[in-house]
Amino acid sequence: MNQRITAILVLLLAIGAGWYAQSPAHPFVQGLDLASGAHLTYRADTAGVEGREIDERMLSLKEVIERRVNIFGVSEPIVQVETGRGENGDDEHRIIVELPGVTDVSEAVAQIGRTPQLEFKLGVLATTTPVKPAVPTLATTSTSTANNSELTFIASGLSGKDIINSQLQFNGGAASNEAGVLVTFSDEGKAKLAEVTGANVGNVMAIFLDGEPISTPVIREAITDGKAVISGAFTPQEARDLNRDLNFGALPFSVELIGSQSIGPSLGADTWARSIKALGFGILAISLYLIAWYRRNGIIAAVSLAIYAAIVLTLFKLIPVTLTAAGIAGFILSLGMAVDANVLIFERIRDERKKGVSPKEAIEQGFSRAWPSIRDGNLTSLISSVILYWFSGTPLVKGFALVFIIGILASMFTAITVSRIFMRALPPERA
């Protein structure tokens, strides 16, 4: 009686899982080849930077690019740092950008890869116009302004490359609640900054973004700590804009596009539709085969297979696993292999029955004798999948390996537990 109850419980659970698995309210996470979109691989030019600083800067590079990407309003973009091998065997530091649903790649690439020219230029006064107060200044504290229409600008040697960070700051000025931007320079930048500001107190140091001056503070004193606050007559919005622009310019490394993939929307949708269709037909075909070959036990196996599918698909949604075409193919493959465990068990049960063992006992013996073979057989597939996962070159392969591993583990589980529950619950087969 307990067996029956357990069996019914399992069935209900499976139906629940099945409903969840097919419910459009909880969608699968689709990889790019299904959802369509763009996948970009950038190489960061890390020449001249050592060891740990590379990692720090790569992280800040990732953040800058993330910010740029977020401006497009792409849903769930992915930006990742990756280390690969370059041409001469050195480490190559890369940024991977994935933009699901973005089909016009050009705009994205233009924004991301752009190395905006951020320059600090010294303003040389054509005439000695008295400097009016209360204007943005470049100093460790604030204030002052300049009328910059008579200025000509020369390069100071400082650029966006020298900035590591820029952030909004309030209360930085002489007046409280003043909006300002705190800029942090790199070590090299710090030295240059100290030199330039030391030699040019009283002059204007203009900040140019892509050739346009965005701010023209006056140098009040030499800045030696590598940190400068630009503040003064900024509205908070202006400060925010300046901060954003500085960050745009503060690409710690320049990047080069070395790989790009884009999948158009119709191909993505088509791939998805066909993969789902193959899944459905696959389950159907295998079930028919099982029933034809094993008769009543075949029906149990088919039900067990359906439950397996429901469980695994639910797992895919819960974890979540990013599905790709290869991933779904891997799932379909694991369906075929999942049946293997059932087949083993049935064969063993048949063997036991032939020996004259009672049907009930045969079931138990069948399961326990089959287990070592099931375990051994799936182990090698597991080994190769795990290796595949760790060494995979592309996300496509990684997706496949993960699906396969989950599939194999789940198949072992369902064969041993689910099938057994059902077989115990049903009246014994006549010999």
Place this chain on the structure above:
Amino acid sequence: MWVYNHRKVFYVISGIIFAASIAMLSVWGLKPSIEFTGGSIIETRYDGAVPTQAELEASLTEAGFTGFSIRPAGDASYIVRTKPLSETERQAITEALSREGSEVERFNSVGATLGAELISKATVSVILVVLAIILYVAFAFRHVSKPVSSWTYGLITVVTLVHDVLVPLGVFAALGYFGGIEVDSLFITAMLVVLGYSINDTIVVFDRIRENLNKAKEAKKDEDFKELVGRSLRETIVRSFNTSATTLIALTVLFFVGSTATQYFALALGVGVLAGTYSSIFIAAPLLVDIAAGRGKTNVL
């Protein structure tokens, strides 16, 4: 038993397949996709008027592209393959290829370093998997030392592995030569799956042999090794057949109904699974007996 008695036939068949595959591979080689060589692929679908290949070639040359190849894909699409493209070049080529009602289905550009890296990753993976499997088999069969040592099982495993992988490789060498079918990272994946999977079948047979050997040892009943192996085969052949059958059903469905991206993946797997089943039954088992006989061990105890 039947398989063993006719083993010469099977050895010869396998020998021919071996030789043919190796020949095809050396002469034709495999066609690597841009994932390995670096380069770009752009597939454009033409919903409006479909241009001729010559027309497209002209557009491309006009736009300044050289060293490209165009291939029709289905009725209304073309696949253009060329060197890796920068972003501006990509826009230019998209321009050159676009017509009224055309859409870029997919675009893939891989720089040369990425390609070389993938090749080395793939090689490492394959080597690791093969090593892992050999070690695993030798370990799993470590207690079986009569009448053949556990390393023999490992050795035969290697032979069947090589066979199981050579067959799909040969097939794809032929497909590459005649149909221009390329070998990509999914193909490598398929081979690794075949490696892991085909061993299953071999292990099933070896497992049964081991079990019967243990039974014979316990019952102290001597027997012709050949007979024991034959019996083990008979006992497991149904299972091997059914497992392969369901897997092949799954793969066939995938091939015909599934997406084009995974079609050749399914084919590679299917060929590998077939080869795996064949080698486990018709090669591995007879080899075991022959090696034992070669060492003078014809009996179980």
